[in-house]
């Protein structure tokens with residue numbers, strides 16, 4: 440085929456409301472019933488072949504200990520090595536496909552997810568990861584679609600960048616996929632992250648070993664099946680849920696390990712980086728390391744901030760998806776004058792948030808992901824309640840009787856370096872420090888130095904000089920910075936996402952910056968009139 444190919448202009452997928460009476464709501468309710476009853480026996484998938492290792496784990500809904508959604512087979516080192524060999528083989532042909540044929544698979548997957556697959560992927564995310572309908576819709580449906588549509592568009596833009604050629608010369612860039620395989624390691628909290636971490640390197644021609652989180656195997660499995668049905672050849676992505684330590688060891692010791700696409704906690708990313716450093720002499724190429732990790736995301740209010748906008752941002756930014764977003768607000772700095780206005784309504788609104796099963800659409804808040812998260816988060820709440828320099832002023836209650844439920848909690852911390860103001864808690868806990876109105880400037884320093892992270896942050900102010908000062912003084916405190924808005928909810932193509940400092944390599948998921956990490960360009964110079972004599976003109980006789 441000849442022609443300069445253009446992908447369809449990307450647009451963000453509109454978010455369904457799931458309001459009562461809509462057909463989307465009825466379809467989603469039906470899918471919740473179906474996914475809740477099916478109980479699949481999920482295999483490891485290598486080269487399109489289903490492998491049942493016999494080491495099975497049940498998939499339990501975090502909000503209902505009695506609801507078993509199926510089981511999955513865990514891969515170990517042996518399956519990981521097999522999957523790597525298989526993906527290296529599959530990659531050979533895949534890398535030779537025309538780029539438009541590769542992106543067509545993902546555009547087709549986006550279209551299938553927009554229509555027939557939407558209820559299933561949403562229902563598996565809602566039940567498996569305990570997400571309400573809206574939170575699932577913006578993640579598992581819309582963001583996955585956006586990653587695939589914009590990924591195709593950004594790939595086209597990158598491929599479009601070609602060098603200048605002087606007369607008689609033709610220069611070109613050949614955008615080669617990385618030589619080897621990419622190891623994609625995804626977290627539990629966003630179905631879209633798994634789709635992106637595995638999907639985008641594959642879209643530009645890489646072979647991928649995908650190890651999903653043990654808490655997101657169900658939705659991850661359906662993402663894999665979606666891609667398969669859309670035409671992704673076997674082995675381009677191998678789906679390998681299992682023992683993270685064994686699989687990681689097999690991947691990082693392999694000579695053909697070419698890139699790590701990781702999202703998860705800071706400690707795990709640092710340990711993987713350390714292993715890569717130790718193994719560096721083994722590799723055929725220097726691996727690309729892309730990691731988006733933890734955060735301690737802030738909301739900073741200036742005395743001129745709008746009280747209602749601030750209160751709404753604190754509630755939505757901190758408690759949507761139980762605060763289990765890397766971008767979730769978890770510390771706030773509020774001037775005393777404003778605190779007097781918002782304290783009581785904020786407590787009332789927080790304590791009024793409905794909590795329970797995501798299949799009951801009245802619930803704003805659902806369960807946290809597992810026993811470990813439940814214990815960690817409740818530990819922070821208990822220590823704050825017992826502390827002399829912090830108080831629990833909203834929520835603070837929790838119960839694991841039916842599922843892992845923790846009430847949205849607000850801690851008022853007199854001590855701005857209290858652990859609840861500094862640590863990533865990754866749950867529905869917001870810690871607020873009230874500062875004297877006259878100490879805006881000191882508070883900017885406090886925000887900047889309190890945490891090692893720099894993922895998201897927001898400033899609320901009506902006075903423009905305050906906004907400007909915050910933008911300048913907090914320039915490196917957040918990779919995604921919001922003005923008069925909550926610090927969550929980045930949209931692909933609109934707010935490329937990622938943080939600096941301990942929060943990650945800031946390669947901006949959902950952007951051309953990220954995609955370029957999976958490419959190793961080759962410069963080709965073709966001389967259309969090659970010289971035929973060694974001597975240069977300056978060497979001529981006077």
Ligand code: NAD
Nearest residue numbers: 624625626627651652683687703704707731732733734765
């Ligand atoms: P996690 O670090 O526990 O797990 C992430 C992945 O790493 C999983 O696939 C897990 O199996 C794997 N893993 C765990 N231990 C490992 C080990 N020792 N060796 C190799 N792999 C290992 O994180 P999580 O609980 O799934 O997700 C929450 C974390 O992810 C939070 O810290 C959050 O801030 C972060 N996160 C960051 C972003 C971002 O864009 N910055 C987005 C989402 C989540």
